Amino acid sequence: MQALIINGSARGSRGVTQRLAQALGQGLQDGGATTEQVLLKDLEIAPCLACLSCMHKHPGRCAQRDGMDEIYPRLQQADLLVLGAPVYTDNMPAKLKAVIDRCICAMLPFWEEGEAGRMRHPLAWPLPAQFVLLSVAGFPEPVTFEPLIATFRAQAYNFRSTPLAEFCIPGAIALQFEPAALEGHLAWLRQAGREIAQEGRPNPVTAARINRPPLSKDRCRELNLRYEDWCRKQQAKAGSKQGRAGFGRE
Ligand SMILES: Cc1cc2nc3c(=O)[nH]c(=O)nc-3n(C[C@H](O)[C@H](O)[C@H](O)COP(=O)(O)O)c2cc1C
Numbered sequence: 422m423q424a425l426i427i428n429g430s431a432r433g434s435r436g437v438t439q440r441l442a443q444a445l446g447q448g449l450q451d452g453g454a455t456t457e458q459v460l461l462k463d464l465e466i467a468p469c470l471a472c473l474s475c476m477h478k479h480p481g482r483c484a485q486r487d488g489m490d491e492i493y494p495r496l497q498q499a500d501l502l503v504l505g506a507p508v509y510t511d512n513m514p515a516k517l518k519a520v521i522d523r524c525i526c527a528m529l530p531f532w533e534e535g536e537a538g539r540m541r542h543p544l545a546w547p548l549p550a551q552f553v554l555l556s557v558a559g560f561p562e563p564v565t566f567e568p569l570i571a572t573f574r575a576q577a578y579n580f581r582s583t584p585l586a587e588f589c590i591p592g593a594i595a596l597q598f599e600p601a602a603l604e605g606h607l608a609w610l611r612q613a614g615r616e617i618a619q620e621g622r623p624n625p626v627t628a629a630r631i632n633r634p635p636l637s638k639d640r641c642r643e644l645n646l647r648y649e650d651w652c653r654k655q656q657a658k659a660g661s662k663q664g665r666a667g668f669g670r671e
Pocket residue numbers: 430431432433435436437438439507508509510511512557558559560561565593594
């Protein structure tokens with residue numbers, strides 16, 4: 422199995438998404454898969470121009486030349502695509518959405534009805550057959566992930582991929598103040614990676630463990646108070662430099 426892990430966090434290797442991606446990637450490798458990781462932070466990726474020359478002029482080929490030229494060949498070779506998609510304004514980061522939009526060049530102009538009874542395009546070249554969502558969110562409630570999960574499932578349908586798992590871990594701001602609280606989840610993610618590589622999908626028990634929030638809502642609120650305090654201090658510093666008071670609760 423060849424896995425491609427795309428991390429859409431603007432913080433790249435400094436983010437919580439990357440801790441999760443490393444653990445899942447390690448597990449995939451333990452299970453015998455080959456993995457490649459792409460940090461979108463390091464690539465220039467323009468939005469789709471909607472020129473649609475990929476549909477009417479050069480099937481399968483995007484007209485723009487940028488960081489997508491590193492991603493297209495990897496997508497063509499991968500059996501499994503892991504979307505590392507931290508929640509940004511209730512969905513995936515814009516740069517990751519641009520990657521998905523730019524995959525329109527894998528689609529031919531024709532329509533056909535898929536198994537969900539909805540139209541979709543036949544493919545000019547194969548996209549990864551399997552799809553995994555790996556996400557974190559600042560807020561503590563699992564419901565935060567619902568719009569992203571809906572988008573992820575719709576994309577899997579468009580890509581003709583099987584959505585294998587949605588691993589969604591809330592409370593990411595609090596977790597940065599208490600990083601050890603993620604250790605158990607990292608071990609389960611590693612196990613899920615092994616299971617995907619060896620058995621084709623994660624065990625439902627492993628997936629349920631990963632999706633159990635590592636910190637309670639009350640603990641997240643407590644830890645977020647530390648973040649608020651830190652922000653107030655930064656605001657006060659910035660305010661004194663700029664000759665104006667910081668904003669926020671005093
Ligand atoms: C632009 C932006 C929008 C965000 N929107 C949300 C949101 O709608 N809901 C939420 O729970 N967290 C939101 N967050 C918090 C991130 O999900 C959280 O900081 C996460 O840790 C980011 O992933 P990373 O650590 O891998 O960079 C947002 C963060 C940013 C930068």
